[in-house]
Amino acid sequence: MSEAISQAQRINGVLTRLEAVLDAENDGIGSDRGFDLKQSNALKSRCLYDLTVLFRSLAPADLDADQKQLLATVKAKLDLNQLKARAHMEAVRDIADMIKQTVTASEADGTYSADQFKAHQLS
Structure with missing residues (x-):
């Protein structure tokens, strides 16, 4: 097997794996409560690393039309993934803020907290 065919097979393999990981993650974010985002990110990172290594020695002109x-x-799937991941993280951040505000409000007894006292200078 020639080096060019082997290189092409590796590129196709990594791109195909990355596409499958992105499809699973894009489908799982926001719809599958049991989706393992950490594992998916690890797989995605590995595929992107492998692509980076493979593409170091290639120019875009070296790719065939199918590639x-x-x-x-x-x-395109990476772009969608970025949007979905950003929306997911913003939702997580918003929920964490709501929980923090609820806990802070439930702990308040109507008197000033130390933080509120610090905010005002007493003369």
């Missing part, structure tokens, strides 16, 4: 199409598809 360019697959790369464009993966790029």
Whole structure:
């Protein structure tokens, strides 16, 4: 097997794996309570690292039409993944803020807290 064919197979394999990981993550975010985002991120990071290593010695012109199409598809899925992950993180942050505010409000007894006291200068 020639080096060029082997390189092409590795590229196709990594792109295909990355596409599958992105599909699973994009489907799982926000809809599957048991989805393991940490594991998915680890798989995605590994695929992206492998692509980086493979592409170090390649120019875009070295890719065939099918690889360019697959790369464009993966790029679109990465863009969607970025939007979904950002929305997910913002939702988690908002929920954490609501919990924090609820706990703070439930602990308040109507008197000034130390933080509120510090906010005002006494003369």
